[in-house]
Amino acid sequence: xxxxxxxxxxxxxxxxxxxxSAAFIxxxxxxxxxxxxxxxxxxxxxxxxxxxxxxxxxxxxxxIKIGSMCTFQQIVESxxxxxxxxxxxxxxxxxxxxxxxxxxxxIAALRSDSYLLPTLFAVxxxxxxxxxxxxxxxxxxxSYKEASEAGKDMLITAVIVPDNVKVVSKRYSxxxxxxxxxxxxxxxxEKGFTLAGAIKNCGIYRFKGFEEMVxxxxxxxxxxxxxxxxxxxxxxISEDMFGSEAYxxxxxxxxxxxxxxxxxGKEV
Amino acid sequence: xxKQYKVVHCTINGKKVERIVDVRASLxxxxxxxxxxxxxxxxxxxxxxxxxxxxxxxxGFNSCIYLAVWAEGKEIWTLExxxxxxxELSDIQQAFIxxxxxxxxxxxxxxxxxxWEIVNSGKEYTDDELRKALSGHLCRxxxxxxxxxxxxxxxxxxxxxxxxxxxxxxxxxTEYPEPMPFK
Numbered sequence: 001x002x003x004x005x006x007x008x009x010x011x012x013x014x015x016x017x018x019x020x021s022a023a024f025i026x027x028x029x030x031x032x033x034x035x036x037x038x039x040x041x042x043x044x045x046x047x048x049x050x051x052x053x054x055x056x057x058x059x060x061x062x063x064i065k066i067g068s069m070c071t072f073q074q075i076v077e078s079x080x081x082x083x084x085x086x087x088x089x090x091x092x093x094x095x096x097x098x099x100x101x102x103x104x105x106x107i108a109a110l111r112s113d114s115y116l117l118p119t120l121f122a123v124x125x126x127x128x129x130x131x132x133x134x135x136x137x138x139x140x141x142x143s144y145k146e147a148s149e150a151g152k153d154m155l156i157t158a159v160i161v162p163d164n165v166k167v168v169s170k171r172y173s174x175x176x177x178x179x180x181x182x183x184x185x186x187x188x189x190e191k192g193f194t195l196a197g198a199i200k201n202c203g204i205y206r207f208k209g210f211e212e213m214v215x216x217x218x219x220x221x222x223x224x225x226x227x228x229x230x231x232x233x234x235x236x237i238s239e240d241m242f243g244s245e246a247y248x249x250x251x252x253x254x255x256x257x258x259x260x261x262x263x264x265g266k267e268v
Numbered sequence: 269x270x271k272q273y274k275v276v277h278c279t280i281n282g283k284k285v286e287r288i289v290d291v292r293a294s295l296x297x298x299x300x301x302x303x304x305x306x307x308x309x310x311x312x313x314x315x316x317x318x319x320x321x322x323x324x325x326x327x328g329f330n331s332c333i334y335l336a337v338w339a340e341g342k343e344i345w346t347l348e349x350x351x352x353x354x355x356e357l358s359d360i361q362q363a364f365i366x367x368x369x370x371x372x373x374x375x376x377x378x379x380x381x382x383x384w385e386i387v388n389s390g391k392e393y394t395d396d397e398l399r400k401a402l403s404g405h406l407c408r409x410x411x412x413x414x415x416x417x418x419x420x421x422x423x424x425x426x427x428x429x430x431x432x433x434x435x436x437x438x439x440x441x442t443e444y445p446e447p448m449p450f451k
Contacts, residue, residue, distance in 0.1 A: 004272050005291035005337065025335075032294065032333035034313035039292070049338050073327075094404030096328040096382065097315050176403055177316055 002039040006046045014046050015130040015155040022046055026069060026105030029097055054157060063162040068104025084167035088119040093176035104156040110145060113179045113200045119169055121196030121206050122185035125161045129154040142206060165189055168262045170255055181242040182251050186259035195256055200242045214260055226253030278339045281349030295331035295339055296320045299346060307347035307377040318405035321378035322346050328382045347377040360384050360422045367418040371409035379405050383419045387426045416440045
């Protein structure tokens with residue numbers, strides 16, 4: 001159980017202090033909530049609140065660079081953050097929570113009902129990370145997820161998102177405050193159509209098989225989209241209080257189809 | 269491993285204070301247990317209900333998921349700080365009473381703190397924006413319409429729109445007279 005708190009003053013100090021028995025704490029909406037497993041498993045929490053240099057939003061060559069400690073509300077209020085990311089940040093309905101939750105924390109939490117990850121996956125966002133040995137790297141958000149799930153220690157210092165792409169997103173939940181059964185995003189990138197989703201209690205996915213199908217046939221029908229997700233065995237979807245497996249697969253299919261039409265400028 | 273404690277210096281309701289706190293303590297715990305500021309309610313403790321909302325450096329935060337040690341150097345306001353020196357209520361508190369925006373009262377302090385931030389922002393929120401700004405609070409008595417009306421009327425009064433405030437009807441909609449038909 002966590003009994004120690006380290007108030008890191010710099011990203012290097014925070015990353016260098018990360019051990020297997022330590023965990024980062026950013027805005028606190030995930031780690032500090034009642035029932036969170038993080039303080040139960042870690043002995044030391046490394047607070048990033050006082051870390052310098054993690055709170056800027058700036059335009060860079062590859063798009064918009066957002067410091068990992070920027071809050072959702074800063075993203076919403078920024079004049080240079082693209083609208084699609086503001087929409088994803090506004091999926092968090094509570095303004096008081098938006099004042100606390102950070103973009104880096106939301107990525108690192110890798111929640112299956114993540115607010116931002118489907119959008120960041122769809123636009124192939126880049127994540128700047130710092131390892132405990134002081135090595136800086138710039139990896140795509142999907143690679144971050146894989147490395148993090150493999151147990152690699154990394155501190156997210158910034159996120160870079162493209163600023164001139166067309167993105168559509170949707171979040172399904174009973175109320176604005178509820179956990180979402182499904183959050184999905186699709187983007188029209190230079191390399192083509194991309195689709196990602198966060199399915200509650202199942203995980204976060206980039207649906208590459210569906211993307212290939214749409215690239216081959218941009219005019220897919222709704223029936224084809226539903227059939228794709230109904231038969232996608234690689235997706236491990238379970239039945240729970242949020243709905244049956246069939247329901248979740250159906251939602252994936254109809255939403256993916258709507259996104260294809262929206263990105264093509266057709267009526268839904 | 270031993271527990272770790274830290275000294276926190278901050279300003280609470282205009283008064284400079286310092287306390288030694290367990291580094292794991294939430295701001296809610298510090299305000300309630302050390303300062304007896306019991307308007308700060310412990311509701312869900314996951315940051316969803318908004319009953320623990322306090323204003324930190326001018327912005328609303330869920331104090332239940334905010335570490336007390338993060339309050340170092342901050343200016344914090346709770347509902348107790350809105351009351352005048354003679355015990356008089358602030359206008360937003362009075363509006364909640366006038367509009368019947370209180371039932372069991374548990375969510376009320378949190379709602380009032382966010383409302384206080386809204387009405388002092390100097391901004392005129394649309395009905396939609398106002399609802400969204402209040403959406404971080406849950407009222408299980410479901411008194412949302414009355415709460416919305418209290419906040420909207422106070423916001424309009426703060427902006428000097430006294431006549432418009434009086435036209436806010438029971439559904440929280442501003443009523444305007446029918447325009448004169450052209451003859």
